[in-house]
Amino acid sequence: MKRVLFLIIRGLTGLILGSCYGNLVGAVIFLLSLLASPGPMIPDNDGWGRMVLTYATIYATVRWLGWWLVHRESAKSEAESSGPW
Numbered sequence: 001m002k003r004v005l006f007l008i009i010r011g012l013t014g015l016i017l018g019s020c021y022g023n024l025v026g027a028v029i030f031l032l033s034l035l036a037s038p039g040p041m042i043p044d045n046d047g048w049g050r051m052v053l054t055y056a057t058i059y060a061t062v063r064w065l066g067w068w069l070v071h072r073e074s075a076k077s078e079a080e081s082s083g084p085w
Helices: 001-037 044-079
Strands: none
Touching: 001 044
16 A cells, blocks of 8 residues: 555656646746847747747657656556565
């Protein structure tokens, strides 16, 4: 029972930290894009900022999801290999 509770807490902690990481990266890139002043038509700084924000958020979320899946599977295999105790 104690081990199952530990695995649940570990999974929720990973979920929360990963979500915060993705949001932090998105917020930082969004704030950096606000600092850019509008420039000439080609390239449009605001468009570049939005594009970088979107790609950085997607990248951070995918990286976090991969990390979470690997750790979830390793936690599952640890729980299964350790026996019922």
